[in-house]
Amino acid sequence: MGWLSSLLWAFWYILPAYVANGSPVLVGGGKPIDGGRKWRDGKRLLGDGKTWRGFFGGVAFGTVTGVVQYFITPGFYGNLRTAVLLAFLLSFGALLGDLIGSFLKRRANLPRGAPAIGLDQLGFLLAALTLAYPVKPLTSSQQLAVLILTPFIHWGANYFAYKMGWKSVPW
Ligand code: CTP
Numbered sequence: 001m002g003w004l005s006s007l008l009w010a011f012w013y014i015l016p017a018y019v020a021n022g023s024p025v026l027v028g029g030g031k032p033i034d035g036g037r038k039w040r041d042g043k044r045l046l047g048d049g050k051t052w053r054g055f056f057g058g059v060a061f062g063t064v065t066g067v068v069q070y071f072i073t074p075g076f077y078g079n080l081r082t083a084v085l086l087a088f089l090l091s092f093g094a095l096l097g098d099l100i101g102s103f104l105k106r107r108a109n110l111p112r113g114a115p116a117i118g119l120d121q122l123g124f125l126l127a128a129l130t131l132a133y134p135v136k137p138l139t140s141s142q143q144l145a146v147l148i149l150t151p152f153i154h155w156g157a158n159y160f161a162y163k164m165g166w167k168s169v170p171w
Pocket residue numbers: 024025026027028029046047048049050051052053054055095098101102105111112113114171
């Protein structure tokens with residue numbers, strides 16, 4: 001396989017994690033996951049930016065993405081079960097990584113929505129890759145490529161969401 005097709009397959013693989021990470025900005029809102037509770041440091045556990053609706057909406061959209069992907073490229077997954085399981089783990093991992101990121105941001109005294117370079121762009125991806133690995137792994141060069149390129153895609157997507165009026169800040 002040439003490097004370009006290897007790279008494109010890597011992004012095809014990771015797509016449910018992107019969808020899961022991006023959809024809460026549209027479907028999120030309502031009750032925060034931490035229920036307003038605070039950690040020992042007196043700061044919020046996660047903050048108002050992490051809601052149940054965003055979490056489950058993101059997992060649902062990401063998982064459905066995998067179903068659509070299976071019907072486009074069945075050979076890449078082998079069977080529907082693998083495609084759905086992979087998409088679910090990528091989506092759940094992405095949202096879990098996002099929660100861990102917010103937990104760490106609150107501990108670092110960063111308010112909801114404050115940028116944390118590195119954590120915001122890669123936390124979700126590292127968790128998604130880790131959870132999905134046992135079902136179907138990327139090669140190490142594919143992992144490296146998505147880790148290097150994702151921050152740029154993340155910034156581009158957030159700038160777009162800001163321009164569309166979906167987000168109040170461009171990060
Ligand atoms: N969102 C949500 N539920 C989630 C994740 C995100 O409802 N589990 C929504 C929130 O409206 C959030 C927006 O998507 O404000 C953007 O997500 P993100 O940038 O991850 O949250 P921030 O508001 O920046 O909060 P934090 O500082 O905790 O990252």
